[in-house]
Amino acid sequence: MSTQDRIRETVTGNPIVLYMKGTPQFPQCGFSAKAVQILKACGASNLVTVDVLADPDIRQGIKEYANWPTIPQLYIGGEFVGGSDIMTEMYQSGELQQQIEALK
């Protein structure tokens, strides 16, 4: 399976997927840490995270998949939502909580 197919399968097969550096317990980047914090604050219970540092193909492939050059990247319901700045903005406006609540 190609890297792009693997990514597609992951983001469409799970309600909330965060591609990040490190793990929620041990994030390896401040932006990824912030993204995890925001999702926890939104009450995201069914979060799947992918550590891009563990797989160079995914690390490069995810940038191509969404045509977005940075990590973290959040996907909800198979759709690319944005990076940590956008997550912060959506959290502050309440939009992110609504999207996550709607999945339950």
Place this chain on the structure above:
Amino acid sequence: MQTSDKMRELLQTLQPQSIEIIDDSALHAGHAGAREGGHYRLTIVSAQFEGRKTMERHRMVYAALASLMQSGIHALNISAKTPAES
């Protein structure tokens, strides 16, 4: 030329009313990603952002900075506003 100067130059394609770049690289010296480039906080005001969602605005900034996203910039915090929002 410094990376922040190159950023300013590349961002001219967005016809910005103002650009503010804060170089946070020193705060991240020593962390693994810092070897790939610097950490920057960008505030850019442009009429071209009018009627566009945040994600589209960020894509426009990333597209303008494409050559630096490969090397030069490791992390970029973006605030993209229209003149009316700033």
